[in-house]
Amino acid sequence: MASFILSFLLLILGMQANRAMGCIERERNTLLSFKAGLTDPYNFLSSWEGRDCCKWTGVVCSNTTSHVVKLKLGNLALSGEINPSLSLLSDLKHLDLSMNNFNGISIPTQIGSLHKLKYLNLSNACFSGTVPAQLGNLSNLRYLDLSVELSLSCMMSVGNNMWWLSQLSSLMYLDMSNVYLGDVPNWLRTINMLPSLEVLHLPFTLLNGIPSSLSDVNITALKVLDLGNNGINSTLPTWLWNLTRVTYLDLSFNNFQGLIPDELSSLKSLSSLFLQNNYFKSMSPRAFRNLCNLNTLDLSEIGFSGDISEWMDAMAGCTLYKLQNLYLGYNNLKGNLSGWLENMTGLSSLDLSYNSLNGTIPLGVWEMPNITYLDLSSNSFKGVVSEVQLNHLGGIQALLLSNNSIAVRCSDDWVPSFQIEAFGLASCRLGRRFPTWLQGQAQLEYLDLSNNQIVETLPSWFWTISQSLNYVDLSNNQIKGNLPLLSDLTMLQMLNLSTNQFEGPLPSLPPAIMSLDLSNNFFEGPLSTSILPELSFLILSNNNFDGTIPHSLCKSFDLMLLDLSRNNLSGELPQCLGRSQERLFIVDLMHNNLSGGVPNSICYQESLSLLNLDNNNLSGEFPSSLQRCKELVFLDLGQNKFSGAIPTWIGEKSLSSLMLLSLHSNLFSGSIPPQVLQLGYLQVLDLSHNNLSGIIPRSIGNCSWNALERGGKTEDVEDLEQGRFYSFSASFLLVIQGDERLYSNILDLLESIDLSDNNLSGEIPDEIGDLWALQNLNLSQNHLSGNIPEKVGKMEYLEFLDLRMNNLSGTIPRTLSALNYLNHLNLSYNNLSGLIPIGNQLQTFPDPSIYIGNPYLCGPPTTKNCSTNETIHGFSEGPTNTSSKFERLWFYVSVILGFITGFWAVFGTLLISKSFRYGRDCCKWTGVVCSNTTSHVVKLELGNLSLSGEIKPSLSLLSDLKHLDLSMNNFYGNSIPTHIGSLQKLKYLNLSNARFNGIVPAQLGNLSNLRYLDLNAQNSIFPLISVDNMWWLTHLSSLKYLDMSIVNLSTVPNWLQVVNMLPSLEVLHLESSLLSGIPTSLSYVNFTSLKVLDLSGNLLNSTLPKWLCNLSRITHLDLSYNNLHGFIHDEFSCSESLNVLSLRGNNFKGMSSRAFRELRNLITLDLGEIGFSGDISEWIDTLGGCTIYKLQNLYLRLNNLKGNLSRWLEKMTSLTTIDLRYNSLTGTIPVGVWRLPNITYLDLSSNSLEGVISEVQLNHLGGIKELYLSNNSITVQFSDNWVPSFQLKELGLASCRLAQKFPTWLQGQTQLEILDLSNNRIVETLPSWLWSISQSLNYVDLSNNQIKGNLPLPLDRTMINSLNLSFNQFEGPLPSLPPTIILLDLSNNFFKGPLPSSILPDLSYLFLSNNSFDGTIPHSLCKALDLMLLDLSRNNLSGELPQCLGRIQKMSLFIIDVSNNNLSGSIPDSICHLDGLSLLNVDNNSLSGEFPSSLQYCRKLVFLDLGHNKFSGAIPTWIGEKTFPHKFYSLDIFKCWIYLITIYRGLYPDLLAISVGWLCKKVERQKSTEELEQGTFFGFSASFLFVIKGAERLFSNILDLMESIDLSDNNLSGEIPDEIGDLWALQNLNLSRNHLSGNIPENIGKMKSLESLDLRMNNLSGTIPQSLSALTYLNHLNLSYNNLS
DSSP: OHHHHHHHHHHHHHHHHHHHHOSOHHHHHHHHHHHHTEEOTTOTTTTOOSSOGGGSTTEEEOTTTOOEEEEEOTTSOOEEOOOGGGGGOTTOOEEEOOSOOOTTOOOOGGGGGOTTOOEEEOTTSOOOEEOOGGGGGOTTOOEEEOOOOOOTTSOEEOTTOOGGGGGOTTOOEEEOTTEEOTTOTTHHHHHTTOTTOOEEEOTTSOOOOOOSOOSSOOOTTOOEEEOOSSOOEEEOOGGGGGOTTOOEEEOOSSEEEEEEOGGGGGOTTOSEEEOOSOEEEEEOTTTTTTOTTOOEEEOTTSOOEEEHHHHHHHHOHHHHHHOSEEEOOSSEEESOSTTTGGGOTTOSEEEOOSSOOEEOOOHHHHTOTTOOEEEOOSSEEEEEEEHHHHTTOTTOSEEEOOSSEEEEEOOTTOOOSSOOSEEEOTTSOOOSSOOGGGGGOTTOOEEEOOSSOOOSBOOTTGGGSOTTOOEEEOOSSOOEEOOOOOTTOTTOOEEEOOSSEEEEOOOOOOTTOOEEEOOSSEEEEOOOOOOOTTOOEEEOOSSEEEEOOOGGGGGOTTOOEEEOOSSEEEEEOOTTTTSSOTTOOEEEOOSSEEEEOOOGGGGTTSOOOEEEOOSSEEEEESOGGGGGOTTOOEEEOOSSEEEEEOOGGGGTGGGTTOOEEEOOSSEEEEOOOGGGGGOTTOOEEEOOSSEEEEOOOGGGGGOOOOGGGGTSOOHHHHHHHTTTTTTOOOEEEEEETTEEEEEESOGGGOOEEEOOSSEEEEEOOGGGGGOTTOOEEEOOSSEEEEOOOGGGGGOTTOOEEEOOSSEEEEOOOGGGGGOTTOOEEEOOSSEEEEEOOOSGGGGGOOOGGGGTTOTEEESTTSSBOTTTOOBOOSSOSSOOHHHHHHHHHHHHHHHHHHHHHTHHHHHHHHHTSGGGOSSSOGGGSTTEEEOTTTOOEEEEEOTTSOOOSOOOGGGGGOTTOOEEEOOSOOOTTOBOOGGGGGOTTOOEEEOTTSOOBEEOOGGGGGOTTOOEEEOOOTTSSSOSEEOSOOGGGGGOTTOOEEEOTTOBOTTOTTHHHHHTTOTTOOEEEOTTOOOOOOOSOOSSOOOTTOOEEEOTTSOOOSBOOGGGGGOTTOOEEEOOSSOOEEEEOGGGGGOTTOSEEEOOSOEEEEEOTTTTTTOTTOOEEEOTTSOOEEEHHHHHHHHOHHHHHHOOEEEOOSSEEESOSTTTGGGOTTOSEEEOOSSOOEEEOOHHHHTOTTOOEEEOOSSEEEEEEOHHHHTTOTTOOEEEOOSSEEEEOOOTTOOOSSOOSEEEOTTSOOOSSOOGGGGGOTTOOEEEOOSSOOOSBOOTTGGGSOTTOOEEEOOSSOOEEOOOGGGGGSOOSEEEOOSSEEEEOOOOOOTTOSEEEOOSSEEEEEOOOOOOTTOOEEEOOSSEEESOOOGGGGGOTTOOEEEOOSSOOEEEOOTTTTSSOTTTOOEEEOOSSEEEEOOOGGGGGOTTOOEEEOOSSEEEEESOGGGGGOTTOOEEEOOSSEEESOOOGGGGSTTSTTOOSSBOOSSSSOOEEEOTTOOOOOBOOGGGGGGGSOOOOOHHHHHHHTTTTTTOOOEEEEEETTEEEEEESOGGGOOEEEOOSSOOEEEOOGGGGGOTTOOEEEOOSSEEEEOOOGGGGGOTTOOEEEOOSSEEEEOOOGGGGGOTTOOEEEOOSSEEO
């Protein structure tokens, strides 16, 4: 016993001795060497000095041996190198270097020498390279963490071998998150050799698949398994069910599919299961039965649909009641929350966001005792949520109710019972003020109040709610005012204030901001220069920022998206941009005034995917720095001043991912590099409007234009298309078929090459035919020669082909007729010859102008006969012998009768008219003028007397008649009488605007003495009379005045040849006469007496005719609203007599600098809307000398002119009228403009002019009558007591920041006719004097303000024609309305009560949508005979539709929208008395009865929506029969084939008709369709909701993008007809939830455009057709619940 005690004391003394001597010297030196290689910026290792290393920070020594056994150096911000001497610490058991930054060095292999290591943590320390296999020597290792925080400079992989892991048999914890394992095929076999493994984390490792089974499962000790985010494509592996000890299983964000099986229930230990973001087909009802320990379940976004209560039933029992966290967001679950959710009392977190749940939220949900996180956002819940419900949520920390139909209403003095961290109330109808009860939420971190119609300024307390606030979204409101200093918000990381009305300069920003979106506001001034080191997303587009782009942006090293587009920024791009930003993906700076070149730094990090610099003033050669942008997808350098050659490296490996390349409208020269045409993913190539020369490279045929052949779209392309970068949308403007079109996120719908307007020469290469997927090809306006290749017929998807204005020769290839999609063709102005091919698609081009300028082409649609090469006429070129004899006989008879009867014959003729029956002396009758010498009637002046009826032939007995005026009457239904041609002494004939019909009789050619002929029909909407042969006009050699405006001359190809035979003609008006082209030259010009020529509105597609220069006496020339193009050439200056010149509405490319130099007499010049761009002062310089100083009227509106008004406009002192609206003019308005002495009309609206305008400037405008300053950045300020020096007729001050009151000085404007004060933030009620300003007031627009109160009663005593009060806060009942009203827009207010029953005879447009009107629709609307548009949608109207509606409005009513009301009864039979009805929307009412038979007479119906009603019975067959020629099919939209058939949720038991195949018959596009699409009807937008791929989608004005048939949820039976395969253009087919049987037709593989196919829940049998695999566009398929085998 004594010896034992002695030994024990010696042991204690030894231990104390070891402690006394400290750490081992050798190990101390090793640690110092290790430290010497490290960088310690914060001196965390400052204690590493002195003798005893065991006391140093992070060092732990053994109590027995003093050896270093632990190094705990995690999270110390260390960097540098790891000294190899570290391996000398041979007793080390624990090494933690995590959370440091070793700047991408490799993991040292020497760590594999530390054989005693049990714990190794190198996570998030920024190691890179390959994990060394030497780690396999650490046989004692229990814990290994190599996880990586993903960064381009910190990326690790294991190479292609993980076998070294199998040697770590004692390993219990392994984390390799974000380590690349994609090259390791046997990863699971290696893991299966670790029998002790309990925790395995392998997320984001890009695992190379997963075996579905294992022969021997050796990892049954696993408790935690994380394989999330690996894109694994498989069913659930069966070996999972052997992991009976697993408590945590994460398989999220993969592509797992198939069923969730019963075997899942064997994992009874599971407490957390994450299956979100997979594609499971369904779930076994017993899968969750035994999971009684489950407390967290995430099934978000796995494709579940159906009623949510049925899914909950599948959980049942202990699982349902023990769950604490349930996540079911982003599915398509339906139903409501009642009856199941209240029972889940254990829940603390619930996420049901982004489903289709409806109903109200049950009270029991609010009363759940443990709930801390509740997300019900983005469903269809409804009802009111108030503080009563919310007070139950005492422990809530996150509440998200956004984007439902919920109204959240809480009183201002409410004090919540909770302290919340996250609050989402977007689209919750909070009212117009900020919720004051938010002030007490001191722990708030996340706040979303977007889209709530908040209109006040930000309250001062808002930014001080919480020190923790890091996410704020107030977008899509109407919040006003300036932003305060935000630099004190140290925690704010995300701020979205987009689409509001903020203004003023940008303040200092939060230093921690990561995402900032201030787009679509009114901010101005320079951008902030403060450094924002954390900034990732910066979106400032659509504001008024000016100045330069600050260099401080280069310090935002994490910047990913930079959008400064559509501002007024100038100067050069920072030369540092992109140099240090390794994740910069998007740079959008379009529509600014930037200059200089593209900085070399822009692609320094090679990550850029989108670069948009369109519409700036950048210059220099093609930026060589872009060859480093190897990830570039979209590149737009259009509309700049780049020059030089296009480099070859674009098409080489440098830019191999390029999808869009737009270099249009620059100064590039040289040839097109062949390499550019070999880019594999390129879909849009626009090199138009440059100076390129040379040939088109033959390599053009190498373009596949099909990324699928090259392995699919790149990840960069998909990211941009799907808006992954902060929902950024890549939008580009392309010119297609002569129109600018904006493409946004749908670039995969278009493949385009535009090389137009260059100097290309040579032949079109045959290889062009290899571009089989190309849709748009424009090679126009070049110098191409040779034949059009036969192979062009192989371009089977071609829709647009423009080869005009080249030197092409030979015949037109017959293969063109095989292009079934071709809808635009132009071959004009070449040297083509021979017969124009006919057949197939070419028969759809009846317009001969597409072949004009090819003199040797023949055959239809031209007028040249191929056999004789002579003009074809469908009529006689002069009177026949028979008609001549008849006319001569009639002339002799009339002369004899006149001679015999004398005065009595004349008197008898006049006696026919009742108006002439008073008195014996007809020479005193109204409108009758007799000769003073012979007493014969020589004049009948009966114009504008509202006469109607017939014109008796006896009129021809007035043989001495010289003047006949029947104008401005109403002879509708009558042709012009032929016997007028017998009045051979006529010198003056005026039949204008008398509403004659039919063909102008050739007998008028007998009136050889005629000097004046007016047949114009300008009061008609469309031509009522036409001319099929104009040769009779050549007999009127004395004719001086001819007006045939709005007379249809479309079938007269030789109209100019006829007019040229009238040598005395001085005035010619052929406005809007549908002229069939215009010759550019005449061999001899005979009508040189012409002084007035009006050819406007004829859509003439030509360059300016050369014969115009011969009209030396011309004083008035109007060529407006045509398609004239090319240059305005020098020859124009030869028209020295010109007083008035109008070229408005054409497409000129440019203008010669001498074109207007000699026009000394020019008074009026209209160059509006002709496509001019550039600096306005340069255009004015071209006017030169006397022209500029004599001009009185100048119109330059609707161009793209830039610059300012200084130094030129003040000099034009003769101006009375100046119209510069809709340009891009900038700067302030010079004082000299206000002092122009003669100005009466001034329109500067819709530019970017700025500055403050007060009475000081306006007092100079003493003679002004019309003043328009709308839609600039102007502030108009007046004092209340100002009295103007003028009397205005028209005033436009929209968006002029008038402050919040009505301008009181308007009270004195007693001549005012037009008043526009829209969008001015006026908040007061309407002043009583407004309606009595002027007796002439007929147009008032006060829309988009915040005007309150009721409308006054005396409105019915005004003369207003157009009244727009939409988007205000008017309330109360609707008073009596002005009897003269034509347009009334009161939409989006708070009006209530019944609609007035007063009769409004002139009403054409009525918008009352989005109010609270109730009662019935008044029958008085039927008396509005000119009604064109009726929109009463979204009110509370009830009762039946008036049975008279449409009975009288035959010619006018196009649109009826009464959707979203409570209407009952049926659709009246009168509804399709409306010949013109194009849209009928009665969706969401309570209408009933059978399908309305009256609709079969709606022959022009384009949109029909009868959804959400109670219609019943069968769908009639006449919908698709000839009685309904425009094929209505629920919604038939023009283009080709059937578009959208929605017979959704009906009850129609019938087999699917074989005639479905006929649906691909072509349907002609109707004019009414185009008008609806383009908003021609006063901007009315047709929007419709459809179910596509299981989700509701709203289509608005883009229905031509989708072809769809939905017959789901009916009782259809029988087989799917084989003819379904004929629907080759169909994109969506849904036949689910029927009783269809038989096989799926093999022909379904012919539906090559199909994207979504849903056949689930039928009785289909047989195999799945192999042809389905050929559907390359298919992205949604559901065949579940059938009998397929």
